[in-house]
Amino acid sequence: QVQLVESGGGLVQAGGSLRLSCAASGRTFSSYAMGWFRQAPGKEREFVAAISRSGGDTYYADSVKGRFTISRDNTKNTMHLQVNSLKPEDTAVYYCAVTFRYSSTAYYRSANYDYWGQGTQVTVSS
Secondary structure: EEEEEEEEEEEEEEOOOEEEEEEEOOOOHHEEEEEEEEOOOOOEEEEEEEEEEOOEEEOOOOOOOOOOOEEEEEEEEEEEEEEEOOOHHHHHEEEEEOOOOOHHHHHOOHHHHEEOOOOOOEEEOO
């Protein structure tokens, strides 16, 4: 099993920044790829970003490209999501997740993830 704990969410004005973190424990950290998803009230959970096992490959939703940066530190068992130039439409609960799939095409679908954190709220005011 893998346990995930997110942190770093909060209330920020439009144009502001946050750094979300996801601390993992359980299985060997470098044995799985990871992703961030978000869910706004009344909407489905959507893909935000993903990162490969080594951290060498990253993937982003079109809506966040150029504003968000995903990274991981395999020596500290942590993953981060730097979120810049925030917009009110970025308001959501952000979840980190783990997948053992190897195909990058699998990273975009929440159904392909095996473990999830409890989420951290990001609220962007206009």
